[in-house]
Amino acid sequence: MFKKFRPLYDRVLVERIENSDEKTAGGIIIPDAAKEKAQVGRVVAVGSGRVTPEGNTIACQVKEGDKVFFGKYAGTEAGDNLLVIREDEILGIIEN
Amino acid sequence: MFKKFRPLYDRVLVERIENSDEKTAGGIIIPDAAKEKAQVGRVVAVGSGRVTPEGNTIACQVKEGDKVFFGKYAGTEAGDNLLVIREDEILGIIEN
Amino acid sequence: MFKKFRPLYDRVLVERIENSDEKTAGGIIIPDAAKEKAQVGRVVAVGSGRVTPEGNTIACQVKEGDKVFFGKYAGTEAGDNLLVIREDEILGIIEN
Amino acid sequence: MFKKFRPLYDRVLVERIENSDEKTAGGIIIPDAAKEKAQVGRVVAVGSGRVTPEGNTIACQVKEGDKVFFGKYAGTEAGDNLLVIREDEILGIIEN
Amino acid sequence: MFKKFRPLYDRVLVERIENSDEKTAGGIIIPDAAKEKAQVGRVVAVGSGRVTPEGNTIACQVKEGDKVFFGKYAGTEAGDNLLVIREDEILGIIEN
Amino acid sequence: MFKKFRPLYDRVLVERIENSDEKTAGGIIIPDAAKEKAQVGRVVAVGSGRVTPEGNTIACQVKEGDKVFFGKYAGTEAGDNLLVIREDEILGIIEN
Amino acid sequence: MFKKFRPLYDRVLVERIENSDEKTAGGIIIPDAAKEKAQVGRVVAVGSGRVTPEGNTIACQVKEGDKVFFGKYAGTEAGDNLLVIREDEILGIIEN
Numbered sequence: 001m002f003k004k005f006r007p008l009y010d011r012v013l014v015e016r017i018e019n020s021d022e023k024t025a026g027g028i029i030i031p032d033a034a035k036e037k038a039q040v041g042r043v044v045a046v047g048s049g050r051v052t053p054e055g056n057t058i059a060c061q062v063k064e065g066d067k068v069f070f071g072k073y074a075g076t077e078a079g080d081n082l083l084v085i086r087e088d089e090i091l092g093i094i095e096n
Numbered sequence: 097m098f099k100k101f102r103p104l105y106d107r108v109l110v111e112r113i114e115n116s117d118e119k120t121a122g123g124i125i126i127p128d129a130a131k132e133k134a135q136v137g138r139v140v141a142v143g144s145g146r147v148t149p150e151g152n153t154i155a156c157q158v159k160e161g162d163k164v165f166f167g168k169y170a171g172t173e174a175g176d177n178l179l180v181i182r183e184d185e186i187l188g189i190i191e192n
Numbered sequence: 193m194f195k196k197f198r199p200l201y202d203r204v205l206v207e208r209i210e211n212s213d214e215k216t217a218g219g220i221i222i223p224d225a226a227k228e229k230a231q232v233g234r235v236v237a238v239g240s241g242r243v244t245p246e247g248n249t250i251a252c253q254v255k256e257g258d259k260v261f262f263g264k265y266a267g268t269e270a271g272d273n274l275l276v277i278r279e280d281e282i283l284g285i286i287e288n
Numbered sequence: 289m290f291k292k293f294r295p296l297y298d299r300v301l302v303e304r305i306e307n308s309d310e311k312t313a314g315g316i317i318i319p320d321a322a323k324e325k326a327q328v329g330r331v332v333a334v335g336s337g338r339v340t341p342e343g344n345t346i347a348c349q350v351k352e353g354d355k356v357f358f359g360k361y362a363g364t365e366a367g368d369n370l371l372v373i374r375e376d377e378i379l380g381i382i383e384n
Numbered sequence: 385m386f387k388k389f390r391p392l393y394d395r396v397l398v399e400r401i402e403n404s405d406e407k408t409a410g411g412i413i414i415p416d417a418a419k420e421k422a423q424v425g426r427v428v429a430v431g432s433g434r435v436t437p438e439g440n441t442i443a444c445q446v447k448e449g450d451k452v453f454f455g456k457y458a459g460t461e462a463g464d465n466l467l468v469i470r471e472d473e474i475l476g477i478i479e480n
Numbered sequence: 481m482f483k484k485f486r487p488l489y490d491r492v493l494v495e496r497i498e499n500s501d502e503k504t505a506g507g508i509i510i511p512d513a514a515k516e517k518a519q520v521g522r523v524v525a526v527g528s529g530r531v532t533p534e535g536n537t538i539a540c541q542v543k544e545g546d547k548v549f550f551g552k553y554a555g556t557e558a559g560d561n562l563l564v565i566r567e568d569e570i571l572g573i574i575e576n
Numbered sequence: 577m578f579k580k581f582r583p584l585y586d587r588v589l590v591e592r593i594e595n596s597d598e599k600t601a602g603g604i605i606i607p608d609a610a611k612e613k614a615q616v617g618r619v620v621a622v623g624s625g626r627v628t629p630e631g632n633t634i635a636c637q638v639k640e641g642d643k644v645f646f647g648k649y650a651g652t653e654a655g656d657n658l659l660v661i662r663e664d665e666i667l668g669i670i671e672n
Binding site: 518532533534536538542549567568570571572574575576 | 582585623
């Protein structure tokens with residue numbers, strides 16, 4: 001649906017990779033596990049970068065095809081396992 | 097009603113495109129679906145851009161006619177399926 | 193009462209125009225209509241503009257007589273359908 | 289009590305003018321009247337102005353004797369109908 | 385106990401002056417009196433001032449011996465009616 | 481799983497070192513122990529550093545192999561006792 | 577345990593000095609005593625200082641051995657009466 005999607009500024013379109021080893025059943029909040037779990041996806045499209053207060057553009061560091069790691073609740077759902085997130089919400093790149 | 101509407105600064109007037117494939121019935125909050133869903137619209141009018149602390153204007157990157165993607169709860173309702181949103185709330189442009 | 197009112201900095205005095213087509217009865221919050229509705233008013237007076245961190249004044253873009261559009265809960269009530277709002281809370285100008 | 293009070297930085301000492309036409313009885317919160325009501329006072333003393341990050345002082349725009357308009361819950365009570373508020377909380381000046 | 389106390393940066397050590405005319409009994413919150421009440425104290429020691437992002441120090445404007453006015457819940461209790469507060473929490477100086 | 485993980489900007493990948501002396505049983509909140517407890521880990525990978533508003537990169541101060549100390553609820557879980565945290569959430573380096 | 581601990585940036589390692597004159601029993605919140613109580617400690621180690629947006633380092637003003645005063649709930653517990661706090665959370669230095 002949004003394959004031809006051009007993210008604005010520092011936003012990135014990511015296709016989520018299903019995480020088969022997710023074992024958490026139920027939804028009880030346990031104090032020691034209060035930290036957000038992360039997820040994995042593939043970068044599909046990258047914005048042109050954020051604009052500084054002076055009007056200069058700073059390009060994103062992730063690029064199309066990068067396998068990235070991000071917080072479970074980061075970004076906005078775009079359907080078909082797609083997600084639009086700010087680059088700053090991406091925790092890092094997984095290199096195989 | 098607001099066809100001849102001139103948005104201020106970095107605001108954008110968007111006409112929402114009805115999303116026929118919206119299947120969510122009821123309103124129960126499910127932990128794994130806690131992320132906001134996005135919606136699609138057509139840009140009707142664009143502000144002159146935000147003003148930097150130094151007083152310079154940085155033009156918006158979206159333009160009239162762009163098909164844009166934005167968070168479901170972004171912006172302020174302007175009636176007749178119209179919506180005024182900040183350009184920063186627009187996630188990206190859909191190119192067909 | 194406040195006709196001879198001089199707003200400070202980036203504030204604007206607006207006279208609300210009654211919105212006869214407002215049909216929402218009751219006050220139940222419906223998830224899909226959670227967005228704030230906007231309202232219309234006429235600019236009565238405009239402040240001299242905001243002062244930058246360097247001490248320069250950046251004039252407002254709205255001017256006396258402009259028909260403006262703003263969020264329903266924006267600003268501070270000043271009696272007699274008058275409202276004092278920051279220019280940044282004005283969504284745009286309606287040109288007839 | 290605080291007649292000889294020198295406000296610091298961008299603070300202003302205001303003497304409230306009793307608002308005889310305040311008709312709101314009871315305290316029920318009505319959605320359409322959720323906006324804060326403003327009040328009127330007379331400026332008694334003005335601070336030297338805020339200091340910019342670079343260390344320069346930007347003088348206040350209100351002056352002693354100005355009749356000002358401010359949000360009902362703005363500032364800190366100083367007794368005897370006196371109030372200390374930041375200049376930025378003053379909405380504007382009422383000129384008679 | 386902390387007479388020989390050197391506050392850091394923009395902090396100030398204040399000795400509270402008991403306010404004998406405080407008449408508020410009970411603790412019921414009344415909408416029209418929702419504003420914080422202020423209190424009076426004597427400056428005992430002053431920090432060297434805040435450091436700007438460029439590394440310059442901007443001296444405090446209050447000085448030892450000043451009778452100052454501050455919000456009732458401002459600062460951190462230091463025992464013996466002493467209080468450490470940021471200079472920005474001081475509303476002004478009372479000159480007799 | 482994420483051994484070949486390249487953190488973005490000022491993020492750091494940390495492998496948690498089990499803290500055997502953790503004695504807190506139950507989850508009752510006791511006022512005097514309201515402070516967050518810290519934990520220990522080993523730095524596995526470090527981002528290239530944060531980018532300033534002017535577009536310059538400021539390298540991180542921690543390096544691979546550093547034994548670091550961080551707040552118990554800092555960062556995002558990355559599985560296998562791994563954690564991605566911002567360098568600013570690292571409290572310090574433990575030198576043996 | 578963390579004697580050889582090197583705090584990062586503007587963080588400081590403090591060893592708490594037991595405050596024998598703490599008389600508050602029970603945990604009832606009394607409106608007039610709502611202010612946080614402070615505590616005393618000895619500086620054990622100091623970070624190299626915060627880094628400005630331009631990349632310069634601004635050294636801390638506290639130094640090893642200083643007896644400092646800080647808010648009761650400031651910082652992160654590091655065991656053995658040790659605490660890691662940001663220098664900005666230190667209220668001042670106690671000179672005997």
